[in-house]
Amino acid sequence: MATQEPDDKLISTEVSADETVRNERPDETVLAAKDLDVYYGEDRAIDDVSIEIPENKVTALIGPSGCGKSTFLRCINRMNDQIDVCRVDGDVVFKGKNVYDGDVDPVALRRKIGMVFQKPNPFPKSIRENVTYGLEVQGKPATEGDVERALRGAALYEEVHDKLDTSGLDLSGGQQQRLCIARAIAPDPEVILMDEPTSALDPVAASKIEDLIDTLVEEYTVIIVTHNMQQAARISDKTAVFLTGGELVEFDDTATIFENPADSRVEDYITGKFG
Numbered sequence: 001m002a003t004q005e006p007d008d009k010l011i012s013t014e015v016s017a018d019e020t021v022r023n024e025r026p027d028e029t030v031l032a033a034k035d036l037d038v039y040y041g042e043d044r045a046i047d048d049v050s051i052e053i054p055e056n057k058v059t060a061l062i063g064p065s066g067c068g069k070s071t072f073l074r075c076i077n078r079m080n081d082q083i084d085v086c087r088v089d090g091d092v093v094f095k096g097k098n099v100y101d102g103d104v105d106p107v108a109l110r111r112k113i114g115m116v117f118q119k120p121n122p123f124p125k126s127i128r129e130n131v132t133y134g135l136e137v138q139g140k141p142a143t144e145g146d147v148e149r150a151l152r153g154a155a156l157y158e159e160v161h162d163k164l165d166t167s168g169l170d171l172s173g174g175q176q177q178r179l180c181i182a183r184a185i186a187p188d189p190e191v192i193l194m195d196e197p198t199s200a201l202d203p204v205a206a207s208k209i210e211d212l213i214d215t216l217v218e219e220y221t222v223i224i225v226t227h228n229m230q231q232a233a234r235i236s237d238k239t240a241v242f243l244t245g246g247e248l249v250e251f252d253d254t255a256t257i258f259e260n261p262a263d264s265r266v267e268d269y270i271t272g273k274f275g
């Protein structure tokens with residue numbers, strides 16, 4: 001269920017020093033949706049969305065339950081291909097190439113655009129095998145260095161370096177989620193999609209993931225769906241607000257969205273008048 005924060009005054013858009021540096025960098029588009037419509041059978045879930053996602057920034061997707069945030073996220077790396085009734089019209093251009101072109105291999109695409117889900121979902125395999133999986137399906141043997149690099153990148157190495165051959169399922173929820181992040185970054189992606197990555201975690205584990213996102217974005221572009229508006233305000237540089245019917249109503253700097261949105265529907269949503 002969606003949890004909404006009722007009072008906009010509670011939403012601080014104070015930025016970290018790292019974010020200030022990031023915000024001073026000009027936006028370079030890494031990924032763009034153009035006139036995107038997504039249908040499940042006859043029902044439209046995304047309505048004519050165009051958006052340009054900047055590189056090495058955190059973009060948050062917010063909006064009420066059922067407005068199409070996860071659908072949009074899944075379109076980016078063609079996870080929607082796995083849903084029979086789902087049909088996509090329009091383009092998703094990643095580094096100049098429409099990911100829906102016939103010659104794009106979705107499996108290769110998903111290594112460049114990795115994904116982390118709401119519920120930590122490590123494979124029932126060792127910590128090491130979880131990390132090496134993405135490289136080995138590419139036919140690339142993974143080295144110890146690759147494993148260490150991915151686990152360090154996910155701020156997990158110190159906690160697991162002496163038990164790499166134990167099951168990933170024996171870790172705590174927060175550690176499992178960082179293992180999933182390590183698995184996503186092992187093949188050296190450019191974009192990491194996160195679908196409510198902290199909503200199944202306790203506040204301490206969630207806070208670690210938020211800190212990690214702040215580090216990840218130095219190297220990767222992060223696009224995160226969150227129901228938690230404080231979280232969007234805390235960690236993102238840009239915020240896209242979707243509203244019912246799959247319409248992208250406003251996309252701007254996070255501070256602008258939370259402090260001075262152009263669209264009154266966004267203001268109503270942020271102040272808890274609906275959603």
Ligand SMILES: Nc1ncnc2c1ncn2[C@@H]1O[C@H](COP(=O)(O)OP(=O)(O)OP(=O)(O)O)[C@@H](O)[C@H]1O
Nearest residue numbers: 002040045064065066067068069070071072083085
């Ligand atoms: N596999 C599916 N088959 C049919 N309809 C679907 C499917 N997945 C999503 N939908 C519909 O598409 C619309 C958008 O759903 P989606 O999950 O993308 O929204 P959301 O904003 O991520 O919602 P929430 O915040 O509750 O997770 C909803 O009406 C939903 O019922």
